[in-house]
Amino acid sequence: MKNKIYLLSMVLGLFILLSACSDNSDSTSSDGEGEDEVTLDVIWFSDGNEGEVFKEITDKYTEENPNIKFNIIDTPYDDLMTRIRTRVSGGDAPDLARISGVNHVQEALLDLSPYLEDKQAFLDEFVDVAIPTVERGDKIIGIPTDVTAHGLFYNKEHFEQAGVEVPQSTEDVWNWEEFKQALTQVKENSDARFALAYDLSPSRYSTLIYQNGGSIFSDDQQSLVINNSESVEALEYFKDLHDQELIPSSIWLGGENPNSLFRSGQAAMHFSGNWNIQSYEENADFEWGVTYMPEGSQRSSVAGGKQIVGFNDSEHKDAVADFLLYFSSQEVNAEFVKESSFLSTRADNAELDYEVRSEEMKVFADELAVTSELPTLDWENPNMPSVETLITENVQKVLSGDIEPQEAMDELVDNVELEN
Amino acid sequence: MTQNKKSQWLIYTILIILSVFMLFPVLWVLSSSLKSGTELFSWPPTIFPNDITFDNYISAFKEANFGRYLFNTVFVTIVATALTLIINTMSGYALAKFRFKGSTVILILFLSTLMIPLEALMIPMFVVLKTLGLYNSIWGIIIPPAATPTGVFLIRQYILSLPDEMIEAAKMDGANEWQVFMKVIIPLSAPVIATLTIFSVMWRWQDYIWPLIAISDTRLYTLELAIANFVGEYSVDWGPLLAMAVVTMVPMIIVFLFFQRFFVQGIMATGVKE
CATH class of the missing domain: 3.40.190.10 (Periplasmic binding protein-like II)
Structure with missing residues (x-):
């Protein structure tokens, strides 16, 4: 019988010990954040290596903007919408998300047009087939990142x-x-x-x-x-x-x-x-x-295509918009699509030399070029x-x-x- | 004698064939996890890998931060199971042996939560979790599912079958409530507690949808979440996925081997299997 009590007290002891440990780690991570520091939650899914490429790009962005950090949340594609919807309805909207089609969540998305000097000029940077994926009425609710x-x-x-x-x-x-x-x-x-x-x-x-x-x-x-x-x-x-x-x-x-x-x-x-x-x-x-x-x-x-979108309920809308515009710039977009073997959404990145299977990518690019x-x-x-x-x-x-x-x-x- | 031996041989042969049949999917996963990416899809498929490679395991451990997820999962499973056992034995005992007004109502309320699927409760539970400050903390996946109605019901049914006389006799000998619980009820309920342990370990180990909602920091991911991440919109990264699946199976097999005697007893005693 004594054994049982020992066992129970050991379990309880372990419990307290472990909870102490985890509290510690929580507090150190929040201590590390200064007042102006912003961490952007990004809900992400990957088919290939694009997650790693995205991570490199965000690291570079953080180097240039030391107060902006990223928390990339890898999510299985099938549960992407479950996760996004729960967080949006539960009052904890993420800041950014990579999605494949805005239709299911468009009410929750951040309109980028107030952040743009010239809306039409911004849209004109993209290929025709990519524009309808983010244009809703007079709103621009995300940036097209790559086309398939x-x-x-x-x-x-x-x-x-x-x-x-x-x-x-x-x-x-x-x-x-x-x-x-x-x-x-x-x-x-x-x-x-x-x-x-x-x-x-x-x-x-x-x-x-x-x-x-x-x-x-x-x-x-x-x-x-x-x-x-x-x-x-x-x-x-x-x-x-x-x-x-x-x-x-x-x-x-x-x-x-x-x-x-x-x-x-x-x-x-x-x-x-x-x-x-x-x-x-x-x-x-x-x-x-x-x-x-x-x-x-x-x-x-x-x-087809993927977009990165911001959310209306994000607490850091300015940072979100700034990052989205950075990510859609010619240079960064070229890096993202080239290393992930994607086709670019930008008209000025139509002819890229890919490291992997450049010839084959050109055939796909041509298929897109003849598509209305x-x-x-x-x-x-x-x-x-x-x-x-x-x-x-x-x-x-x-x-x-x-x-x-x-x-x-x-x-x-x-x-x-x-x-x- | 020879007749006996013959029939034994027959039985063993049948059993061996059947067990190979049942084990085949598991062994197939194991063998596939040791194949290279090209061999995995070769036609006709090979039963044993031509070249055994551990690349899948290496990439699962390195790139996918597997060690971290394994630790998280083990931690969640152990602590949550301990919590589940403490809460469920206590409430099961109370509902079985204490007669108080509304005890049946409480039991029915308890059981009625089994009728509602988690998907319907997800958003309200998320809000509660967030308000309690447990969101995105490992305790958020340990505490909320700890008091499972199935567990309470399982324990209650078992304790109900223990004779009241035993409790009365203990009290006559001067035991207080706590001593009755610890020294009479718990030891007598060992088989059902073992069963619940296996169930709870299994539930927590395989839990997927709740951790998906409750955790947004990849460092706190459990194995199930990490495995699912190998599935993209268009493609599945089978190699590391299979390797992870194999490593995920091992602890479950160990737990089962350890508790299997109780497992079968428990199922027979309660007639409940998940």
Whole structure:
């Protein structure tokens, strides 16, 4: 019995000891902060090494502005919005956050226009496809940091085996029919089990719609036009590629990971985006390249992008705005995108020499250059979060043969009530 | 004799096959964590790594500051479990053996909190946490989940089955309330306390969503948070993630081996498994 009491008192002792320790560390850290010192909380997520690059940039900023420090809070992408929303609603808004689309939190974001001398001149520094990601009415609620472009990876070994040439320049881009033939040949004449891995993503799917001259929302963004003939044709083409078993239906209907299919050499091509360059560079043990996506009635990619935003409830708005403008300056932006293998949002950083896979990055940059503002406007539409789920569901229904393409898109349009 | 041996062989063979079957996912994680980035995705997949490499472990420990997270997690788990045991045995005892007005109401109130998912409580809990000054402190992930209703219920049900006569006899011998609790109830409840220990260690070790909300300083991250950080919007950094997962499993396996006798007893006694 005595043992038990010893044990209990030991646990309690440990408890007190440890709490004393942790109190100490708390107080030393707050002692270190002088009165003018400001620590900016940054909620951050990473796909590759961009977190480290960002850290270097903030360190440099702190050197120049010794009273500004940064607390970078790494967050898993899936829980990014949970964390931001809880903190905003709980009255403890962070100062800065890296996000992928402002739609879910735009009310909470800091308008930068009061901090700008010339708003239009500031926006003009960015490429067209990036501007809609941060412009809301007459507000500028963040800075676009990097853009992503959809594009086509290919396994050089499979294409050599099959004797199929990929387009080498923008002059000899495949049309849809040629693309399908090339895929068929590679599948038949090489070791590849599948011709094309196509990301399960409504955004990647929509590339076909834009290539065929269609769109998801009307030009004035007030109604859905995804049941137009151009868009339905895109879906028919997509279904055809699945029916011919060029794209394994295990991706869209079974949740198989397209990255693994390509990375393991099972798929000859991967329809995805420039964010894969780093991981393929590190982890693929075969020769690969990037080629131009095929054209329907026109060439088009879809621009996605990331933003860094400030928050209205931040206690250090001036510091936040100052850092955001610093981060979006040509020099700093060039450093950030070059070292992270991103495409720049700044018009004057369109031609950068990357250390990793510069040639491939140029193909992606070219895909962006031929892309209009339309895809970005569609994807920044406030109704998109509900529409994109329906796109995935209806495309899946078509692929599994439940319903015809036209019917599926009509149904989608009927089922959505747009809010403005 | 031979007949007996034969059937034993049969049973063992079946058991070995079954256990290989059950262990396969765990061993697969272990073997994958020792593969290089290219081999991880090679086709057909290799069961054993061709070249064993510890790069994933090294990068997990170096870049991801793994040691720090391990310390945080161990600290949170031990202290929170100690707290949980103290609070839950006391309240479980009170709810089981003391007859006072409203004791059932209190129990029902307690249990009703089980019906509300954490997601719905998150923002109010965050506000409370912040007002108490526990936000972004390691105590913020230790104290709030310490008094688990499941634990109180588990202990109460067990203590309910202990005969009142024993408490009365102890009191006849001159024991006060505290002595009754420490010298009669606690020793007799050893199996259920062991069960709750395992549960609590498991809960705290795997806790994810609450630390995500309550902690904003990366130095205070727990292993679960750190592991999740390997998942980006487009890509997952599988190598270090698997390495971390392996190291995260080890302490759980040790705890289980240590307490497994009680674990099974406890489940049989209460019929409750998380």
